[in-house]
Amino acid sequence: MRIVRDNFERRITYLRVSLTERCNLNCFYCRPGEQKTPTVDGLPLESLMRVIRAGARVGIRKIRLTGGEPLVRPDVIPVVAALNEIPQIDDIALTTNGSLLAPRAQGLRAAGLKRVNISLDTLRPDRFRSITRNGELSAVMNGLEAALAQDLHPVKLNMVVMRGINDDEIDDFVRLTEDRPLHIRFIELMPIGVSSHWASEYYVPADEIRRNIDQRYGPLQTVRPAGGDGPARCWKIPGFIGSIGFIAPLSGYFCPSCNRLRLTAAGTLRPCLYKEDEIDLVEPLARGVNDDELAGLVVQAILRKPQGHPENGILPVCDRLMSQIGG
Numbered sequence: 001m002r003i004v005r006d007n008f009e010r011r012i013t014y015l016r017v018s019l020t021e022r023c024n025l026n027c028f029y030c031r032p033g034e035q036k037t038p039t040v041d042g043l044p045l046e047s048l049m050r051v052i053r054a055g056a057r058v059g060i061r062k063i064r065l066t067g068g069e070p071l072v073r074p075d076v077i078p079v080v081a082a083l084n085e086i087p088q089i090d091d092i093a094l095t096t097n098g099s100l101l102a103p104r105a106q107g108l109r110a111a112g113l114k115r116v117n118i119s120l121d122t123l124r125p126d127r128f129r130s131i132t133r134n135g136e137l138s139a140v141m142n143g144l145e146a147a148l149a150q151d152l153h154p155v156k157l158n159m160v161v162m163r164g165i166n167d168d169e170i171d172d173f174v175r176l177t178e179d180r181p182l183h184i185r186f187i188e189l190m191p192i193g194v195s196s197h198w199a200s201e202y203y204v205p206a207d208e209i210r211r212n213i214d215q216r217y218g219p220l221q222t223v224r225p226a227g228g229d230g231p232a233r234c235w236k237i238p239g240f241i242g243s244i245g246f247i248a249p250l251s252g253y254f255c256p257s258c259n260r261l262r263l264t265a266a267g268t269l270r271p272c273l274y275k276e277d278e279i280d281l282v283e284p285l286a287r288g289v290n291d292d293e294l295a296g297l298v299v300q301a302i303l304r305k306p307q308g309h310p311e312n313g314i315l316p317v318c319d320r321l322m323s324q325i326g327g
């Protein structure tokens, strides 16, 4: 089975699938608030599987379900079960805010989900309410426990670190790795969607976070990222069970090792987080495109991938919200 390389010799094996633009939370740096909340629901299951099977024919091996909040989609468990039937797909993962996970974790696991990444920016209930515009932290913590109980390992926690908002909680997150198999990833805030205009105000470079952790705990041990080949670089505190990692799109520039393509909830293939040059699949699917043509469209999207975003960290203003692209 062939794996397609893009024009920069990168092997594209990872498809991030946005199942819906809807979300039950409204994180202030991701979405503009209730009134302007988008409502696109993603490709229906059958079309979704046709696209993913076409991707698998040209090298896609890993699927990450994201959104919006992928768990608001009523057929998320059947989606996972259908993915599990595609022989070339060897990693099925989910990125979720965790708040709807507890009642679904067992079903997802039984359907074939391998692992979850849970987004969590604070461990304080009042702060959680203000970041998410009224979310309940306890629901996420229940989701986290359910993920551990269902062996959805490695369980990763994604924290977007923002100056003056939650940067005083970095050590609280580090300490979660002491006696639990949790993998914390500190993420640099990207200027995209609603955060394009003020990201620099809240931006904390990964090096600064790393220095603070080093000062407190001494030299960290390098570890291979637990499960997956995403952009995180990982370490652990000697003696701690879990790990800590950094996703540094701005200061770390990982585009040279990019391996991914995105399928938006609007039914387009997006070559890069920061590239608007999407390929529409809705019209070809509606007119009954055949499987070869569909695979050809996936290859076209791969060949449209840019080398990356500008190395100086100044990113072009993006057309879509992060919740529309799926992170």
Ligand SMILES: Nc1nc2c(ncn2[C@@H]2O[C@H](COP(=O)(O)OP(=O)(O)OP(=O)(O)O)[C@@H](O)[C@H]2O)c(=O)[nH]1
Residues within 6 Å of the ligand: 064, 066, 093, 095, 117, 156, 158, 187, 225, 227, 228, 229, 230, 231, 232, 247, 249, 258, 260, 273, 326, 327
């Ligand atoms: N600039 C950039 N940032 C990305 C990209 N992929 C992921 N990120 C950032 O990393 C965050 C976490 O990504 P996840 O959804 O957890 O996926 P992942 O890190 O690929 O996951 P693993 O498969 O577990 O390694 C995203 O929300 C983005 O902020 C990418 O291709 N480009």
Ligand SMILES: C[S@@+](CC[C@H](N)C(=O)[O-])C[C@H]1O[C@@H](n2cnc3c(N)ncnc32)[C@H](O)[C@@H]1O
Residues within 6 Å of the ligand: 023, 029, 030, 066, 067, 068, 069, 070, 095, 096, 097, 117, 118, 119, 158, 160, 187, 188, 189, 190, 191, 192, 195, 322, 323, 326, 327
């Ligand atoms: C868009 S959400 C979609 C999946 C799910 N709702 C969740 O929150 O995990 C995926 C990830 O994007 C991250 N994200 C959103 N806006 C971001 C930004 N401007 N910079 C960096 N990460 C961002 C979120 O923190 C989350 O970890």
Ligand code: SF4
Residues within 6 Å of the ligand: 023, 024, 025, 026, 027, 030, 031, 067, 068, 069, 097, 119, 322, 323
């Ligand atoms: S980060 Fe995830 S949970 Fe928060 S608003 Fe965006 S899509 Fe929803």
Ligand code: SF4
Residues within 6 Å of the ligand: 254, 255, 258, 259, 260, 271, 272, 273, 274, 306, 307, 308, 309
């Ligand atoms: S910004 Fe684009 S090229 Fe760079 S890692 Fe993300 S998707 Fe890949």
